Amino acid sequence: MTAAIDVDLAGRRIRVGLDVGGTKIDAVAVGPEGEILARLRRPTGWGEDAVVVSVVEAVDALAAEGGFTRSAIESVGVGIPGLVDADTGRVLHAVNLGVESLDLAGLAGRQLGIPVRVENDVKAAALGAAVLRGIEGSMAYLNLGTGVAAGIVVDGTIWRGARGTAGEVGHLSVDPNGRLCGCGQRGCIETFCGGGALARAWDRPGALPVRDILDSADAGDEHAMALRADLFHGGAAAVRALVLSADVERVIIGGGLTSLGDRLHAGIRAALRSGAEASAFMRSLHLDERIELLPAGSPAAAFGAAVVGATTPTKEIVSHG
Numbered sequence: 001m002t003a004a005i006d007v008d009l010a011g012r013r014i015r016v017g018l019d020v021g022g023t024k025i026d027a028v029a030v031g032p033e034g035e036i037l038a039r040l041r042r043p044t045g046w047g048e049d050a051v052v053v054s055v056v057e058a059v060d061a062l063a064a065e066g067g068f069t070r071s072a073i074e075s076v077g078v079g080i081p082g083l084v085d086a087d088t089g090r091v092l093h094a095v096n097l098g099v100e101s102l103d104l105a106g107l108a109g110r111q112l113g114i115p116v117r118v119e120n121d122v123k124a125a126a127l128g129a130a131v132l133r134g135i136e137g138s139m140a141y142l143n144l145g146t147g148v149a150a151g152i153v154v155d156g157t158i159w160r161g162a163r164g165t166a167g168e169v170g171h172l173s174v175d176p177n178g179r180l181c182g183c184g185q186r187g188c189i190e191t192f193c194g195g196g197a198l199a200r201a202w203d204r205p206g207a208l209p210v211r212d213i214l215d216s217a218d219a220g221d222e223h224a225m226a227l228r229a230d231l232f233h234g235g236a237a238a239v240r241a242l243v244l245s246a247d248v249e250r251v252i253i254g255g256g257l258t259s260l261g262d263r264l265h266a267g268i269r270a271a272l273r274s275g276a277e278a279s280a281f282m283r284s285l286h287l288d289e290r291i292e293l294l295p296a297g298s299p300a301a302a303f304g305a306a307v308v309g310a311t312t313p314t315k316e317i318v319s320h321g
Helices: 048-066 104-112 121-133 189-193 195-202 209-218 222-246 256-260 262-275 280-285 300-310 314-320
Strands: 014-020 024-030 036-043 073-080 083-085 090-094 099-103 116-120 138-144 148-154 157-159 250-254 291-293
Touching: 014 048, 014 121, 014 300, 024 048, 024 300, 036 048, 048 073, 048 099, 048 104, 073 104, 073 121, 073 300, 083 116, 090 104, 099 104, 104 116, 116 121, 116 300, 121 138, 121 148, 121 157, 121 250, 121 300, 138 222, 138 256, 148 189, 148 222, 189 195, 189 222, 195 209, 195 222, 209 222, 209 256, 222 250, 222 262, 250 262, 256 262, 262 291
Parallel strands: 014 073, 073 116, 138 250, 250 291
Antiparallel strands: 014 024, 024 036, 083 090, 090 099, 138 148, 148 157
């Protein structure tokens, strides 16, 4: 499973990976050969102290679920939203968790007595997708959820760029006259294919607004049809931006909108083909053949967090504590 990534899990003990979201933690325990030994989901607390408690309790609950003890855990990796200093394990501005500045690696590591490393959740998911898909060379992970974000992995390493924003296409403006984005710009890619932006534009009650949009579009609702077109247009724009800027071989699509399944995949592929009709250059890139959709419920983010923990020497984590 891990052959495509230069990470030596063989011969080591259990690695734990946590994908910390705004409402839940997805936790996995990874064995010496890269196999998933246990998996569970738990609620995430709100606020800095509660996030630390949630991480510690998730590790203990996972150990109980898998039938092992803390002492069997070699490392813990955490993927979390916000700005993350991967060297120190400090998290900044994770607004959906009520976190302004939190030394998560240090605080959780001391309580657990286990080395902890922290990474941005989308970057961790990108690494996890690369491992689980067995992808060598270059790939991008495009997260389509409430918002839009991306991470790039090259030869098994997260590519951050000069300031850590490599691949972040969600706030690339593609229509200066478009809808206002939360970042202050207009017409960002996220305003077209982010679940939150689409739900606001739809403005009708429902537990799954984007699914409702597609269902209503299929039934002939003109407003829904326009928003469906926006979704596919935005997804295609994100794929084009990632390939044209970083020349990645594959774009793996994950995030909450993957629950739409083939309707999302087929729609983005069709938009890519349509957008290339007038350009021999774009047709030569075969963008519609370079995208894949992760299965809904994939453990890529939590698995990637476990890999992140496995790549950090213990002495580095201890010095940060």
